Amino acid sequence: MADEMGFLRRHFEDVKEHWRSNFSYLDYYKKTLGRREPLPKWNDADVEEFIASDPVYGPQLKALRESKKYGIAGALLGAAHLGGISWKYSKSPHGFVFATGFGALCGGVFGLEVAEHVKQLYKFDKQAANLRFLYWWEDKTLGSQQLSSSAPRN
Numbered sequence: 001m002a003d004e005m006g007f008l009r010r011h012f013e014d015v016k017e018h019w020r021s022n023f024s025y026l027d028y029y030k031k032t033l034g035r036r037e038p039l040p041k042w043n044d045a046d047v048e049e050f051i052a053s054d055p056v057y058g059p060q061l062k063a064l065r066e067s068k069k070y071g072i073a074g075a076l077l078g079a080a081h082l083g084g085i086s087w088k089y090s091k092s093p094h095g096f097v098f099a100t101g102f103g104a105l106c107g108g109v110f111g112l113e114v115a116e117h118v119k120q121l122y123k124f125d126k127q128a129a130n131l132r133f134l135y136w137w138e139d140k141t142l143g144s145q146q147l148s149s150s151a152p153r154n
Contacts, residue, residue: 025127039134040141050133060129063119070115071108078107 047065051058082103087096116122 039138042137046137046140047133050136054132054136057129057132060124060126061133063121064126064129067112067115067119067121070118071112074111074114075104075108078110079104081107 047061051062054061079100080103083096083100086092086099090096
């Protein structure tokens, strides 16, 4: 019986290690997700400033941001096409809603796949570009807060 518990314990530890390695990419986000106070919101001007300031990750982030348009266009096309076919042949409202949603999902995935090839997103690490922006944004916002808090007061 003790030998079985040893086997089960080893198996449990192996499974736990397997899933830990599968989700190891989440370790990269610990710096930005495990915060007491969230980072301030950024706008398009902040992103454009990063794109202009970083010669390596700036163009990559720009390509990533432009790839959203392909996904949105694909989702709209897929929703219109599958929703239209559904309405034409069934006239069922719930069938139309499900078909439109499924068409949007499939079209969005297809649009993002097209963007992957058109923008050549497969050539670089998309996660690294996003993380580099988050690190830059954290340094910029926390640096300005520290400067303002250490300024002499009259």
